[in-house]
Amino acid sequence: MxxxxxxxxxVCFGVKRALDLVYSECERCASLSTLGPLIHNPQVVGALEAKGVRVVRRVEDADCAIVLPSHGVPYEVHQAAKDAGLNVIDATCPFVANVHRRVRSLAAKGFTVVVVGDSDHSEVKAILSAAVENAIVISCAEEVDNYDWSGKKVGIVSQTTQTGDHFGEVVGKIAANSAQVMAYNTICxxxxxxxxxxxxxxxxxxxxxxxxxxxxxxxxxxxxxxxxxxxxxxxxxxxxxxxxxxxxxxxxxxxxxxxxxxxxxxxxxxxxxxxxxx
Ligand code: SF4
Incomplete structure (x- = not known):
């Protein structure tokens, strides 16, 4: 057969970059933690744990150095790690960081921000926090009907791992009902x-x-x-x-x-x- x-x-560019950062840092620091799993792969996370890299759920549980995962964290979490005096190693993928910049800019210009993605996913939670307020998550085209878009300026981005078809469907449906749409296909x-x-x-x-x-x-x-x-x-x-x-x-x-x-x-x-x- x-x-x-x-x-x-x-393995993609962003995951490789995150792993390289952690492997080089754990040579220097005996007490390294990652905030949540560094990447969504239990086998790789297990291999890192075998090298002494702990997974912590909260910033307070880290000792001296903390790695922020490739799918990003909300702004307040990043700030809390810095305020706690930790050495912060930010492994946020540059493509995810780009989505945060887009969202900040749309929110500052008065757009209602829509993130097309899974509301429970940590990447989406971090993207939402970049908008501070006035942002919503739409996971499928049917959910577009749950909101009144008339007269609204809507800025739309995508979770980096969505499919293009899915994103296009949501954008088309919102565009048909709102005053103005700025859509950025941020699928990496x-x-x-x-x-x-x-x-x-x-x-x-x-x-x-x-x-x-x-x-x-x-x-x-x-x-x-x-x-x-x-x-x-x-x-x-x-x-x-x-x-x-x-x-x-x-x-x-x-x-x-x-x-x-x-x-x-x-x-x-x-x-x-x-x-x-x-
Ligand atoms: S945004 Fe793309 S390149 Fe970056 S970590 Fe996610 S899948 Fe990989």
């Missing part, structure tokens, strides 16, 4: 490339394997894209989850991975699939 890996899969290029590669590969194989944290927004989007191509799709975190029955009798399967999934996990999944598939 052949296993085809998508042209673009696995890494997300876009991984989604495009998965969309291209999925219809050409008998099953798709999507590897990455179940709490990873961009991995979940990849799984949705593969499912919507009508191909059996398995979202797994590690090779140990593969059930041989899933690929019984198949000749070719596809493999993609979220932006927080390290190469060694992708390699393990590929090798196991090849071993089982023969």
């Amino acid at each position: 052949r296993v085809i890996v998508a042209d673009q899969a696995g 290029y890494a997300t876009h490339e991984r989604q495009a590669a998965a969309r291209e590969l999925a219809p050409t194989v008998e099953a798709m394997f999507v590897v990455g944290g179940r709490n990873s927004a961009n991995t979940n989007r990849l799984a949705e894209i593969c499912e919507s191509a009508g191909v059996p799709t398995y979202h797994i975190e590690t090779a140990s989850e593969i059930d041989p029955a899933w690929i019984s009798g198949m000749e070719v399967v596809g493999l993609t991975a979220g932006a927080s999934t390290p190469q060694w996990i992708i390699d393990e999944v590929k090798q196991k699939l090849e071993r089982i598939g023969g």
Whole structure:
């Protein structure tokens, strides 16, 4: 059985940058903490913990140095870490920081800010805080109907891991009902490339394997894209989850991975699939 890996899969620029920062910092500082998981991949977070990097839930629980995660934190949290006298290592991805700048600028110009994304996701909470007030989250086009847009100036950005189709649908619906719309497609290029590669590969194989944290927004989007191509799709975190029955009798399967999934996990999944598939 052949296993085809998508042209673009696995660790992105922002995650690599965050990991490089933490690995270089933990050589210098014996008591390093990350505020929440550094990235949405339990295996990588576990490997960092094995090197002594603690995950803390609150700024107060850090000792002397704290790393802020790649998906960003609300402004007040960043400030609290500085006020506590901690050495703050900001691993916020530059693409996420760019969304914060856009939102601040839209809010300052009097726009109602809309973030297209998952309201429970920490990236979205941090983006909302950049607007200070007058900002809302819309997770799907149906939710647009819950608000009165008439006469409003609306500024729209996207969580970096949304799909372009989804973003476009929400923008179109708001634009049809409001006075003025400024929309910035802030989906990052890494997300876009991984989604495009998965969309291209999925219809050409008998099953798709999507590897990455179940709490990873961009991995979940990849799984949705593969499912919507009508191909059996398995979202797994590690090779140990593969059930041989899933690929019984198949000749070719596809493999993609979220932006927080390290190469060694992708390699393990590929090798196991090849071993089982023969
Ligand atoms: S997925 Fe995009 S925004 Fe998120 S860390 Fe990677 S490059 Fe940055």
